[in-house]
Amino acid sequence: MSRTIPAALLTALGQRTVRLFYAVELIFDSAPLRLWTGYGTKTIDGQTFTGAGSLLQIGGLEEVADLSARAADLTLSGVPSGLVATALAEPYQGRPCRILFGVTNVSAFVEVFGGQMDTMTIVDSGELCEIRLTVESRLVTLERPRIRRYTHESQQSRHPGDSFFSFVTDLQDKEVVWGRKKA
Structure with missing residues (x-):
């Protein structure tokens, strides 16, 4: 996927010493969870991210x-x-997720992944736990089958009151005379 990288970020990546970070934004119903791979808090795109350090992989x-x-x-x-x-x-399933990439001393960033939360696995070892979350790309929706019917009932479920398909059942056994005289 091609993306535009801000000039400030490109300049920072060309420096002799570079400190990279990733940031994760998970949008839950109760409140968003924003973490980054550094320590302390960091403001990215006007939002405050909490540092998780090496605990976030x-x-x-x-x-x-x-x-x-x-x-x-x-x-x-x-x-x-x-x-x-x-x-x-x-x-959590189907909730939005973004993964961002940047350099610590630059405000510019790049979104390297956007998608939806899919499956969560929790490994409990007593006092501390590990939470693993798989996030699917937005493109996964292209692989899901669309189950739509060209019937009045299906149209009513999406657009109540629309009568576009109301005569489809009457047409299925009709003989249509086209280009010749009716016998």
Whole structure:
């Protein structure tokens, strides 16, 4: 996927010493969760991200030339057991997720992944837990079958009151005379 990289970010990447970071934004119903791979808080795109340091791991990011749907894996280690109940209770599937890339001393960033949360696995070892979340690319929606029918009932479920398909059942056994005299 081609993307525009801001000039400030390109300049920073050309420096002798570069400190890179990734940031993850997970949009839950109760409140968004924003984490970054550094320490302390960081403001990105007007939002405050909490530092997770090495406890946040991101895997599966890859650029492909075709339109294939890819997934990314997010792992948050060292989670207190009390927060696991919150993770289990919060609906997460299909919620938006963004992964950003940047340089610590530059405000510019690039979105390297955008998609939806898919599956969550929790590994509990007693006091601390590890939460693994798979996020699917936005392109995965292209692979899902669209189950739509050209019937009045199907049209009513999407657009109540629309009578466009109301005569389809009457037409199925009709003989249409086209280009010849009726016998």
